[in-house]
Amino acid sequence: MGTLVITCPVTGQKIETGIETDRDSLDLTPHFSSTIACPHCGEDHQFSKSDVLVCELVDGVIQYQRAA
Ligand SMILES: [Zn+2]
Incomplete structure (x- = not known):
């Protein structure tokens, strides 16, 4: 299980x-x-499905993946 994050268009940081x-x-x-x-x-910030990333811990490493 992961969490949905988006990227702040101003600071570039993950939200x-x-x-x-x-x-x-x-x-x-x-x-x-x-x-x-x-x-x-x-x-x-407005966001939609195409903007979100799934943040998941895979083998101890945080990975960000887009929806297919
Ligand atoms: Zn922002």
Whole structure:
């Protein structure tokens, strides 16, 4: 299981959305979009399925993967 993160377009830092999923589940999820209050730059960022990354710990290494 991993968590969904997006990249802040202002600072380039990762923003944790607090949504737990894995890549297989994300692939099956229909298109979605949402808004998140960014903790890095203080702005609200819109994001959609094509923007999110799944952050998973694989063999002790954090990996970021896009939905297929
Ligand atoms: Zn931001």
